[in-house]
Amino acid sequence: MDPTSGVAPPVPVRTLVLRAHEGDREAEALLCARFQAAVRGFARRREPTQDAVNEFTQEVLLRLIEALRTGAVREPEALGGYVLGICRTLTASAARQRQRRQELWALYGADLEPLELPAEGPSLYPVAKLEDCMSQLSPRARHVVVLGYVHMKSHAEIAAELDLTLPSARVLRHRTLAVLRECLAGSISWESA
Amino acid sequence: MSELDELDDYLFGTMPDEQAAPFEEALFDQAALGEHALLDFVAEVGVLGRVVLQRAGSVPPTAASIEALRQRGFRVEVADATPGTPYQARWSAEAELVVTHFVLDMRGHTGRFDVDIETPDGEVLKTLPEVTCDPDDGSFYAICEASLARLTQGAHVFWRLYETENGQRRLVDSLEQVPATDA
Numbered sequence: 001m002d003p004t005s006g007v008a009p010p011v012p013v014r015t016l017v018l019r020a021h022e023g024d025r026e027a028e029a030l031l032c033a034r035f036q037a038a039v040r041g042f043a044r045r046r047e048p049t050q051d052a053v054n055e056f057t058q059e060v061l062l063r064l065i066e067a068l069r070t071g072a073v074r075e076p077e078a079l080g081g082y083v084l085g086i087c088r089t090l091t092a093s094a095a096r097q098r099q100r101r102q103e104l105w106a107l108y109g110a111d112l113e114p115l116e117l118p119a120e121g122p123s124l125y126p127v128a129k130l131e132d133c134m135s136q137l138s139p140r141a142r143h144v145v146v147l148g149y150v151h152m153k154s155h156a157e158i159a160a161e162l163d164l165t166l167p168s169a170r171v172l173r174h175r176t177l178a179v180l181r182e183c184l185a186g187s188i189s190w191e192s193a
Numbered sequence: 194m195s196e197l198d199e200l201d202d203y204l205f206g207t208m209p210d211e212q213a214a215p216f217e218e219a220l221f222d223q224a225a226l227g228e229h230a231l232l233d234f235v236a237e238v239g240v241l242g243r244v245v246l247q248r249a250g251s252v253p254p255t256a257a258s259i260e261a262l263r264q265r266g267f268r269v270e271v272a273d274a275t276p277g278t279p280y281q282a283r284w285s286a287e288a289e290l291v292v293t294h295f296v297l298d299m300r301g302h303t304g305r306f307d308v309d310i311e312t313p314d315g316e317v318l319k320t321l322p323e324v325t326c327d328p329d330d331g332s333f334y335a336i337c338e339a340s341l342a343r344l345t346q347g348a349h350v351f352w353r354l355y356e357t358e359n360g361q362r363r364l365v366d367s368l369e370q371v372p373a374t375d376a
Binding site for chain 1: 195197198200201202203204205206207213217218220221222223224225226227228229232233234235236237238239241242243244245246248253310318319320321322323325337338340341344345348
């Protein structure tokens with residue numbers, strides 16, 4: 001069984017915001033972790049490369065840390081909208097304000113770094129589980145996942161590479177994701193042998 | 194349409210902007226509450242998928258691709274398994290990637306190949322669809338993470354290779370995997 005499967009109930013966002021403002025780094029990290037996937041999703045829709053998504057996500061989280069520490073988040077319950085506002089503001093600015101980013105990184109980068117996935121050695125159980133599930137996909141379905149979610153190809157690029165129409169590529173991706181999700185929710189197939 | 198379908202449409206830009214705006218507002222509101230299971234799922238597929246890909250590769254394994262993994266520094270172990278002879282899945286503690294090499298020759302066959310992994314009482318544990326043989330020798334390689342392979346060491350299963358052609362599915366060969374004696 002996956003030793004990391006225990007899930008604690010989420011701490012209310014207001015509590016985390018107040019704790020973060022008082023200097024609780026764990027609360028700050030929890031808030032960044034909550035938003036990381038949403039910010040990546042926002043960037044995924046708009047940015048063409050993995051590096052650009054990473055850079056955008058990092059910048060938004062740095063700005064979130066700054067806002068938490070300086071007390072700029074006045075309505076903790078509306079933090080979702082606040083973070084989305086950061087994303088939209090950044091997207092709207094033509095240049096990404098690299099200088100600003102470097103300043104933020106110098107101030108808060110050390111606190112953001114532990115949130116990054118280690119370059120090596122994520123627990124191998126979930127890797128093995130995903131591999132077990134992916135091995136049960138057809139090569140084409142596997143390919144659509146790899147192209148879309150690993151190589152971050154666009155919808156049109158995926159369709160072109162698989163020689164599919166745009167609607168067919170979309171349907172294949174939807175079906176494959178649903179199958180993968182169901183598979184990942186269970187145990188590794190061999191565990192019942 | 195499921196929530197996961199909607200999320201995929203949002204991420205890949207197949208959701209129109211006027212629909213995406215309220216969608217992402219809800220997404221961020223949910224994230225604030227710690228409700229981001231779907232986002233975590235797609236992120237996990239990306240992050241872990243990259244690890245799977247870096248280790249096991251993206252193409253059907255062949256003798257050459259396995260040798261290439263060794264050249265990249267992976268500790269790869271290969272076990273030859275011959276139909277008709279019970280096979281023990283036994284891997285060292287040092288192995289990172291393991292390969293079961295089915296020693297048969299499928300060259301000349303033109304159908305689609307699937308492998309069912311079945312328990313002795315016929316329950317199909319998993320199916321490996323549309324497997325491809327090594328064009329150089331016609332044999333079939335199955336590669337996986339050693340951590341996944343070690344789960345199989347105590348298993349007693351049959352790997353059944355089926356060929357489907359003209360709508361007919363027939364058993365081509367079968368391999369019996371018995372529990373490793375030291376598992």
